[in-house]
Amino acid sequence: MTTVAENIFKFKKLLGQETRLVVVSKKKTNEQILEAYQTGQRDFGENRVQEIIPKFESLPKDIQWHIIGHLQTNKVKYIAPFIHLIQSVDSESLLAEINKQAAKCNRTISVLLQLFIAQEETKFGFSEIELEQLILQDPEKKFPHVNIVGFMGMASNTENQNQIRKEFQSLQKFSLKMESLFHNSNPNILSMGMSSDWEIALTEGSTMIRIGTSIFETI
């Protein structure tokens, strides 16, 4: 039997300084989240606005909240005052709305651009062509209240390790190719890897992993 705290320490030890651990706390209770918080963990990820709001309101204010799931434009206003990082920006209209709501709050909101790398129909994200076109339009200038700090991707839900590796490699390659197109920001975060595939993600250059199951499953 391992505890949440022990699981977190295990990950922190394996990751070292270069890779950030985001604990995915969707469907977890405040009590479970506090158990993680007490180890010093501050980055938590949620995929639903309805769930992140009551957690933000009731949990310690130094938690850095991440949105990791598809975000509807009409919900941005609810999280704009406090969100630390929106990892799942998958359209220009969403980017425009984040910019607008951030301006209203006098903030600059950090975001990751989500690239579609999987072979499934179900995952959100830009295609490489769409994302390259967006970046060529100088989004830093167009959306001054948004800070693009990197890229995010989800690999296919498959047993095929080679497939997963190839998908992570494509994201890493794409992010390197895009680097020179940014003038002011340095989009060096590469968010890839979850409980089932973080080891592959790490060898392919991930700097941020998003882990839920492996931390909260205390068997």
Ligand SMILES: *Cc1c(COP(=O)(O)O)cnc(C)c1O
């Ligand atoms: C749920 C979720 C995770 C965490 O998945 P686990 O398998 O529980 O580690 C990571 N990223 C996203 C986008 C998720 O929705």
